[in-house]
Structure formats: C-alpha cells, structure tokens
Amino acid sequence: MKAIRILNRSIRDAFKSVFRNFSLSIASITCIAITLVLVAVSLVLSANVNQFTKDIENELSIVVYLKSDVDESKRTDIENSIKDMSSYQSLVLKSKDEWKKEMQESLGELNTILDDMEENPLLDSILVKVKNVNDLKATTKAISELDGVESASYGKDSVDQMIGIFKIVEKAGIVIVIALVLVTSFLISNTIKLTIYSRRHEIEIMRLVGTSNSAIKLPFEFEGLFLGIIGSIIPILLSIYGYIIAYDYFDGYIFSHMIQLVNPSQLLLTIAITLVIVGGLVGMLGSWHAVRKYLKI
Amino acid sequence: MKLIDIKECSKVYKNGVTGLANLDLEINKGEFVFIIGQTASGKSTLIKLLYREEKPTKGKVIVGGIDVAKLRNSKIYKxxxxxxxxxxxxxxLPKLTVYENVAFGLETLGLKSNDIRPKVMKALEHVGLKDKVRSFPDQLSGGEQQRVCIARAIVNNPKLLICDEPTGNLDPDTSKEIMDVIDNINKELGTTVVMATHDKDIVNRMKKRVVTIENGIKVSDKMKGSYKVHESN
Structure with missing residues (x-):
C-alpha cells in the first residue's frame, strides 16, 4: 500500500510539475517534438526504401535459355534440378513462341521480320526466382552449368550495384534513427537538468527528511515520461497528416509506377506507436540521468 | 544510554583541509549539547557527519545504532x-504553505493523509504556529519561518534534533523564542538536541553541556558550560 501511495504521489507531482514549471516543460516538449519529427521522417523514408528494395528484389529473376535441342523430358529434368537447389523459390516457363509474341507486340514495325522467318529463331526459357537476392550470383552460375542450358543471366553488374546501394541506404537509415534517438535523449537530459536545477532545494529537503532515492527519482522520471509522450503528439499528427497528404498527392507512386509508397494504414500505426514509446522512454531516461547528479549515487 | 558514539574520528577534505582530528564524543539520549567554536573550527563538519552529509576519513561515528561511516549513499535515508x-x-519550499512544508517529508515517505494531518498539527502546536497553517513562507517573519523548519524536523518524532546555527539569521529576542521552543522539545518530547552555534548569549543563558572545538580538535567538554572559546586552551 505504501508503494502504491508513493507511486500515486509521484504521478500526481509529476503532472503538477509539468504545469508548474510550464516554460521549462514547453522547452523540453519542443526539443522532443523537433527531434521526433526528424525520427518520424527517417522512419517514413526507411520504410519506403525497404519496401522499394523488397519490390525490386521480388522482381529480380534469372533468365535461363535452353538449348534448341532440349526436348520436353530433358526440360523437366532441368526444372527438377533447379527446384532441388536450396535457394529456389519459384519458376515460370516461357516458350520461344511466347517470347516471339511478346517481342512482336513491343517491337512494332520490326515484327514483320519475325513473321518472315519460317522457323522461330528464339529459345525456350525458364524464369527463376530465388529466395534471397544474395544467392542470385551463385544460383545463376550453378544453373548455367546444367546440361542443356544455353545461358543463364540476371543483369549482373547493374543488379549487384543496385543491391549494394539499397543495403547502404538501409543501414544508413538505421544509423540515422539511432543517432537521432541518442541526440534526443541527450537534449532532453539537459533540458530536464534545468528543471531539476530549479528544484534542487526540493530534492535537498527530500533527502534531509529521509526520502529514499528511488522515491525522489520517481516523480522526475514520470515527468520525463509525460514530457516525452506529450512531445510525441505533434510529430505523430504531422507524420499522419503529412504522409496521407503526400500519399494522395502522388497517388501511391513516385516516378510513374516504379516506386510504390507504403500503404499509410500499415505504416502510420507503427510510426505512432514507435514515436510514443521512443518519446516516453527517452524522456524517462533523460530524467533518470539528470536526477542522478543531485543524488550523489 | 548512548545515542551518539564518536571514536577517534577524523575528517580530511579532498583539498587537504582537516575538518576534525581524532575526535571522541559520546552523547546520551535526551541530552542537550551545544557544539561551539569559531568559524572553520570544525563544528559544522561534526554536524554534517551526524546526518551523513559528510563521511569520516577515519574512525567511527555511530548515530542511533547506525554506523555512519559504512552507510552507502543509497541508504542515507534510513x-x-x-x-x-x-x-x-x-x-x-516557497511555493508550499506552512502545512504543506511540514507534511512534505511525511508524504514522500508514503504515509496516509489521514495519518499525516494529526502529526503535522501536533508539530505545529509544539512550535506555536497552529494558526498559520495556510500561510506561505514569505508571509512569515524570520522567527516564524524557523519555527516551521523546526516543526518539519520534529514531525516524524525523531530521536535526535540536529541544529546548525538555527539562530544565525535572527535578532536576539527571536533567537530566545526559538531556543525556548527547542528547549521545550528536548524537555517534553525527550528528543536529544545537538546544536552548533556561536551565539554566546544563548549558550551562557541556557547552562547546558558545551563541547568546544578548535582547529578540528575537541578542547573542552563541560556539563553546565559557557561560551569561552579563547580561554578553553
């Protein structure tokens, strides 16, 4: 019961203190809000880069051309060999007639040349998708060594380069978010130090009358938590409305239909929860760190 | 029965200044003891050791059965x-009323508000401020503010009341009033009082035990003593 009373009192005092030290609270909240806006922007960007990377990765496939003398049973053997590979995900057959039809549709006036040929000069092919893009290179090499395979390729250099860039972007996103969280907690810690400095006599008296360190720290930690949560409201609203407006404006896509934006309903809930948690935790940690100085722990 | 037992206690500050040197002092329950000495004589160091604001460099300081030297920072509250x-x-605290200032400590200890009220009112009655419960500190005179401070110190029925120059900021008449309040607490509640002061009039008038400290050394300890710092050598 005693612990509950101390907890109740801490929450009540923390709430009072937010309003009693209003100007300092506003400073803390603004500082939290600004940094959380940056965190929100980097979360939105990294979520979209992730989605784009995954989309591109899903589109990447190995084009396997079969030799012209490969018959149906031989082709089935090749398919089975590919399916046995550990990195195999799916495959689609594309006959030379399908290729011809596709080429005729896209080549326009040149299609008469293909019409004029008595025999289809193209090759039957298999489009293979792998589970992990990192296995593309090794799988392509293994397939090209199979009997009856004319060639196997996946765009090599350009794909390798693109995957490399995406990996860097993904890692940079994580580093930026972590750096921002650290900067936020440092700023909050300093702002809360100001609040605590103005209340150092209160802490001194608490210590004198025999209040335990944890009971002294508790109201300040709750205060940090409240400031963090209040500070996350504006960034949450900004990211919800900002992202929905941007999503509608671009109609869900950037650069024609190449980059599809992440659906707002999936993304925004995650971002809102993340911002509340990050704001609250960082506020609490900042207070915890700042109050330690006055407790000689 | 001993409440305070100090043995061969020395305190040397980080800057090399000696606060106390080989001090031995025993104070029994219910005693009223003045600690006197000139500025920087070591009396404040002794007071700070008693409520563990400072730790002794050497020796033992036992207060109410607690070994102060071994007390960790996180356990000082005990x-x-x-x-x-x-x-x-x-x-x-300037933003709190007289009542809230006295109740402040009890609230942070997690006591029920029903239990807090009678304790606070009793403490305020002892210091004669029952009718000022709703006033704020800046509406009170210096003497009244010191009475609130005394009420806050005794609200939890402590065994020991430590006073560090309690009359230092007060005029002689108000000082006398405050001393009467503290003397009453000592007599009526049986609270042990240890008071550092250099107010000659008070010490000479009250005829209590007087411990004189000079340059960190105890130079005299007399049962109905008076203020004779320079003659005590």
Whole structure:
C-alpha cells in the first residue's frame, strides 16, 4: 500500500510539475517534438526504401535459355534440378513462341521480320526466382552449368550495384534513427537538468527528511515520461497528416509506377506507436540521468 | 544510554583541509549539547557527519545504532528518518504553505493523509504556529519561518534534533523564542538536541553541556558550560 501511495504521489507531482514549471516543460516538449519529427521522417523514408528494395528484389529473376535441342523430358529434368537447389523459390516457363509474341507486340514495325522467318529463331526459357537476392550470383552460375542450358543471366553488374546501394541506404537509415534517438535523449537530459536545477532545494529537503532515492527519482522520471509522450503528439499528427497528404498527392507512386509508397494504414500505426514509446522512454531516461547528479549515487 | 558514539574520528577534505582530528564524543539520549567554536573550527563538519552529509576519513561515528561511516549513499535515508535537521537558512519550499512544508517529508515517505494531518498539527502546536497553517513562507517573519523548519524536523518524532546555527539569521529576542521552543522539545518530547552555534548569549543563558572545538580538535567538554572559546586552551 505504501508503494502504491508513493507511486500515486509521484504521478500526481509529476503532472503538477509539468504545469508548474510550464516554460521549462514547453522547452523540453519542443526539443522532443523537433527531434521526433526528424525520427518520424527517417522512419517514413526507411520504410519506403525497404519496401522499394523488397519490390525490386521480388522482381529480380534469372533468365535461363535452353538449348534448341532440349526436348520436353530433358526440360523437366532441368526444372527438377533447379527446384532441388536450396535457394529456389519459384519458376515460370516461357516458350520461344511466347517470347516471339511478346517481342512482336513491343517491337512494332520490326515484327514483320519475325513473321518472315519460317522457323522461330528464339529459345525456350525458364524464369527463376530465388529466395534471397544474395544467392542470385551463385544460383545463376550453378544453373548455367546444367546440361542443356544455353545461358543463364540476371543483369549482373547493374543488379549487384543496385543491391549494394539499397543495403547502404538501409543501414544508413538505421544509423540515422539511432543517432537521432541518442541526440534526443541527450537534449532532453539537459533540458530536464534545468528543471531539476530549479528544484534542487526540493530534492535537498527530500533527502534531509529521509526520502529514499528511488522515491525522489520517481516523480522526475514520470515527468520525463509525460514530457516525452506529450512531445510525441505533434510529430505523430504531422507524420499522419503529412504522409496521407503526400500519399494522395502522388497517388501511391513516385516516378510513374516504379516506386510504390507504403500503404499509410500499415505504416502510420507503427510510426505512432514507435514515436510514443521512443518519446516516453527517452524522456524517462533523460530524467533518470539528470536526477542522478543531485543524488550523489 | 548512548545515542551518539564518536571514536577517534577524523575528517580530511579532498583539498587537504582537516575538518576534525581524532575526535571522541559520546552523547546520551535526551541530552542537550551545544557544539561551539569559531568559524572553520570544525563544528559544522561534526554536524554534517551526524546526518551523513559528510563521511569520516577515519574512525567511527555511530548515530542511533547506525554506523555512519559504512552507510552507502543509497541508504542515507534510513539514518535521516531517525533525525531532524534545522538550518540557519530555513530551507523551506516557497511555493508550499506552512502545512504543506511540514507534511512534505511525511508524504514522500508514503504515509496516509489521514495519518499525516494529526502529526503535522501536533508539530505545529509544539512550535506555536497552529494558526498559520495556510500561510506561505514569505508571509512569515524570520522567527516564524524557523519555527516551521523546526516543526518539519520534529514531525516524524525523531530521536535526535540536529541544529546548525538555527539562530544565525535572527535578532536576539527571536533567537530566545526559538531556543525556548527547542528547549521545550528536548524537555517534553525527550528528543536529544545537538546544536552548533556561536551565539554566546544563548549558550551562557541556557547552562547546558558545551563541547568546544578548535582547529578540528575537541578542547573542552563541560556539563553546565559557557561560551569561552579563547580561554578553553
């Protein structure tokens, strides 16, 4: 019961203190809000880069051309060999007639040349998708060594380069978010130090009358938590409305239909929860760190 | 019965200044003891050791059965709950009323508000401020503020009341009133009082035990003593 009373009192005092030290609270909240806006922007960007990377990765496939003398049973053997590979995900057959039809549709006036040929000069092919893009290179090499395979390729250099860039972007996103969280907690810690400095006599008296360190720290930690949560409201609203407006404006896509934006309903809930948690935790940690100085722990 | 037992206690500060040197002192329950000495004589160091604001460099300081030297920072509250401290500069919270200032400590200890009220009113009655419960510190005179501070120090019925120059900021008449309040607490509640002061009139008038400290050394300890710092050598 005693612990509950101390907890109740801490929450009540923390709430009072937010309003009693209003100007300092506003400073803390603004500082939290600004940094959380940056965190929100980097979360939105990294979520979209992730989605784009995954989309591109899903589109990447190995084009396997079969030799012209490969018959149906031989082709089935090749398919089975590919399916046995550990990195195999799916495959689609594309006959030379399908290729011809596709080429005729896209080549326009040149299609008469293909019409004029008595025999289809193209090759039957298999489009293979792998589970992990990192296995593309090794799988392509293994397939090209199979009997009856004319060639196997996946765009090599350009794909390798693109995957490399995406990996860097993904890692940079994580580093930026972590750096921002650290900067936020440092700023909050300093702002809360100001609040605590103005209340150092209160802490001194608490210590004198025999209040335990944890009971002294508790109201300040709750205060940090409240400031963090209040500070996350504006960034949450900004990211919800900002992202929905941007999503509608671009109609869900950037650069024609190449980059599809992440659906707002999936993304925004995650971002809102993340911002509340990050704001609250960082506020609490900042207070915890700042109050330690006055407790000689 | 001993409440305070100090043996061969020395305190040397980080800058090399000696606060106390080989001090031995025993104070029994219910005693009223003045600690006197000139500025920087070591009396404040002794007071600070008693409520563990400072730690001794060497020797033993036992207060109410607690070995102060071995007390970790995180456990200081255990000692402080057994004692009350009164300062020269009052240390009241200006935004709280008299009642709230006295109740402040009890609230942070997690006591029920039903239990807090009678304790606070009793403490305020002892210091004669029952009719000022709703006033704020800046509406009170210096003497009244010091009374609030005393009420806060005794509200939890401590065994020991430590006073560090409680009359330092007060005029002689008000000082006398404050001393009467503290003397009454000592007599009526049986609270042990240890008071550092250099107010000659008070010490000479009250005829209590007087411990004189000079340059960190105890130079005299007399049962109905008086203020004779320079003659005590």
């Amino acid at each position: 000692l402080r709950r057994k004692l009350g401290v009164v300062f020269q500069d009052f240390k009241l």
